[in-house]
Amino acid sequence: MKIDVNQNTMILAIETSCDETAAAVVENGTVIRSNAVATQIDIHRRFGGVVPEVASRHHVDQITVVCEEAMNKSGLEWKDLDAIAVTQGPGLIGALLVGVNGAKALAYAHDLPLVPVHHITGHIYANRFVHELKFPLIALVVSGGHTELVYMKEHGSYEVIGTTRDDAAGEAFDKVARTLGLPYPGGPEIDHLAKEGAPVIDFPRAWLEEGSLDFSFSGLKSAVINYIHNEKQRGHELNPADIAASFQQSVSDVLVKKTMIAAERVHAKQILVAGGVSANSKIRSEIEKAASTRGIPLIIPPLSLCTDNAAMIAASGTIGFLKGMRADLSLNGKANLSIEDF
Amino acid sequence: MNVLAIDSSNLVMGVAVTTGRKVLGELTTNSRKNHSERLMPAIAQILNAVGLKPADLDRIVVAEGPGSYTGLRIGTTIAKMMAWTLKKELVGVSSLEVVAQNGRGFDGYIAPFFDARRGQVFAGLYENKGREIVRTAPDQLLMIKDWITELRKLDKPVLFLSNDMEKWCDLLCSESYATLGESTQNVPRAAELARIGAQKEPVSDIHHFLPVYLRLAEAEAKWLAKQER
Ligand SMILES: [Zn+2]
Numbered sequence: 150m151k152i153d154v155n156q157n158t159m160i161l162a163i164e165t166s167c168d169e170t171a172a173a174v175v176e177n178g179t180v181i182r183s184n185a186v187a188t189q190i191d192i193h194r195r196f197g198g199v200v201p202e203v204a205s206r207h208h209v210d211q212i213t214v215v216c217e218e219a220m221n222k223s224g225l226e227w228k229d230l231d232a233i234a235v236t237q238g239p240g241l242i243g244a245l246l247v248g249v250n251g252a253k254a255l256a257y258a259h260d261l262p263l264v265p266v267h268h269i270t271g272h273i274y275a276n277r278f279v280h281e282l283k284f285p286l287i288a289l290v291v292s293g294g295h296t297e298l299v300y301m302k303e304h305g306s307y308e309v310i311g312t313t314r315d316d317a318a319g320e321a322f323d324k325v326a327r328t329l330g331l332p333y334p335g336g337p338e339i340d341h342l343a344k345e346g347a348p349v350i351d352f353p354r355a356w357l358e359e360g361s362l363d364f365s366f367s368g369l370k371s372a373v374i375n376y377i378h379n380e381k382q383r384g385h386e387l388n389p390a391d392i393a394a395s396f397q398q399s400v401s402d403v404l405v406k407k408t409m410i411a412a413e414r415v416h417a418k419q420i421l422v423a424g425g426v427s428a429n430s431k432i433r434s435e436i437e438k439a440a441s442t443r444g445i446p447l448i449i450p451p452l453s454l455c456t457d458n459a460a461m462i463a464a465s466g467t468i469g470f471l472k473g474m475r476a477d478l479s480l481n482g483k484a485n486l487s488i489e490d491f
Numbered sequence: 492m493n494v495l496a497i498d499s500s501n502l503v504m505g506v507a508v509t510t511g512r513k514v515l516g517e518l519t520t521n522s523r524k525n526h527s528e529r530l531m532p533a534i535a536q537i538l539n540a541v542g543l544k545p546a547d548l549d550r551i552v553v554a555e556g557p558g559s560y561t562g563l564r565i566g567t568t569i570a571k572m573m574a575w576t577l578k579k580e581l582v583g584v585s586s587l588e589v590v591a592q593n594g595r596g597f598d599g600y601i602a603p604f605f606d607a608r609r610g611q612v613f614a615g616l617y618e619n620k621g622r623e624i625v626r627t628a629p630d631q632l633l634m635i636k637d638w639i640t641e642l643r644k645l646d647k648p649v650l651f652l653s654n655d656m657e658k659w660c661d662l663l664c665s666e667s668y669a670t671l672g673e674s675t676q677n678v679p680r681a682a683e684l685a686r687i688g689a690q691k692e693p694v695s696d697i698h699h700f701l702p703v704y705l706r707l708a709e710a711e712a713k714w715l716a717k718q719e720r
Contacts, residue, residue: 202708254572
């Protein structure tokens with residue numbers, strides 16, 4: 150469906166799929182009027198990861214706070230809004246329910262349309278704050294829960310052409326970080342540590358069958374854990390920085406190569422990178438190099454928009470709104486929501 | 492004063508609208524738990540049925556717990572969001588206190604409870620004082636066996652009210668002091684929630700109003716236990 154994406158719109162979005170309670174107001178799908186995030190990283194650190202029940206409880210505590218901040222900073226009143234958008238999934242179900250029910254209450258109270266948003270499309274649309282999207286494009290989505298190559302032939306159209314068969318890239322980062330005794334969240338810690346080391350250990354790279362765009366990271370994860378175990382048994386001194394750098398190199402090689410194959414296969418006019426792992430400096434620099442060698446324009450959101458936020462949900466919600474996507478008051482959160490339904 | 496009452500704290504889902512001393516409408520189900528899908532439509536339906544708009548409300552009253560964590564979050568989130576965005580008053584009422592209202596006129600103690608798994612119950616103790624039902628002990632989480640023993644010591648008739656009665660029937664029936672509530676008395680009424688809520692002080696900080704879980708998240712309890720060791 151062709152839509153005019155340049156219409157004037159003003160959307161408030163809510164995001165509560167994991168451990169950030171967030172609300173934002175976005176104008177025309179491209180201008181951030183406000184972007185409020187209450188992060189729970191410090192709360193979950195002592196547990197070594199996100200605890201769903203704890204996260205859900207904190208969302209209830211912060212949901213109206215972030216909405217108030219988003220509305221106040223936007224300088225708008227409720228009557229100036231065109232719609233309320235909300236992350237319907239995927240994510241932690243107890244966490245999603247807080248955002249979904251909060252959004253429904255707002256939509257009902259102010260008689261505004263309600264637009265459901267798929268969280269990953271939000272990550273993809275974070276790129277629209279950087280540059281207008283050009284189609285067809287390939288988006289590499291890498292986060293704690295996702296590793297996907299998404300083909301978009303136009304706005305609001307998503308086809309998954311590659312996905313992980315086991316762990317998400319971010320999961321592998323977290324597990325390797327834990328094995329190295331690094332604090333949660335592990336991704337930034339590994340990134341940091343790797344800068345002091347070199348990729349001297351040859352960890353495996355899972356290419357899978359010829360031509361496959363799928364990923365697999367469980368083998369790599371086990372290889373790293375085994376390596377650490379064996380070295381310790383032999384009484385060797387571990388070099389965590391080298392391990393981090395080598396692990397990161399292995400992940401990056403596979404992600405970058407498969408993204409390039411996908412982009413060339415569909416003659417992509419753009420490559421987008423999205424999701425929390427796209428904050429990783431190694432992956433950012435390697436994919437930049439590879440894309441520029443091939444002359445394909447690359448967009449990566451600024452670090453602040455790589456992690457979960459509601460501005461990106463509003464950006465994707467704007468497209469959903471223009472496409473006529475509407476939910477009624479029976480909208481429910483969905484832990485496993487398929488992007489291809491959007 | 493137009494009051495909207497919301498209870499999604501347990502299997503029962505109830506909404507009611509009252510104005511002054513008049514009950515304008517009430518909607519209750521006691522069969523399915525998909526509150527996340529059904530609560531907001533029920534609120535819209537009851538307000539529409541009694542001819543009120545969200546802006547016409549003066550106060551929103553929510554059953555604050557104890558109960559199912561998810562159910563509490565759904566009701567509390569909707570109540571907070573509506574109260575905050577419409578600039579209305581918000582009141583939280585104990586979910587057990589709502590059930591206790593069904594023991595009006597009973598000569599003795601009223602003991603509402605909800606099953607809390609692992610042999611535990613969320614339990615409250617109330618009694619009739621004049622026309623009102625007042626709380627005698629704080630709502631608590633404890634083993635039902637301990638609760639029965641404690642109540643036995645009171646040496647007075649006790650009316651047990653619970654939608655989860657069947658599960659504990661064998662234990663309770665053998666107690667000579669116990670009267671078990673009728674099916675209709677075991678179901679909390681949202682109109683009672685509205686009535687009690689109309690008399691209470693509104694919360695001063697809507698933003699940080701939270702459900703009363705009466706139990707820590709498991710990970711949190713374990714973490715605390717580890718710190719003490
Ligand atoms: Zn995310």
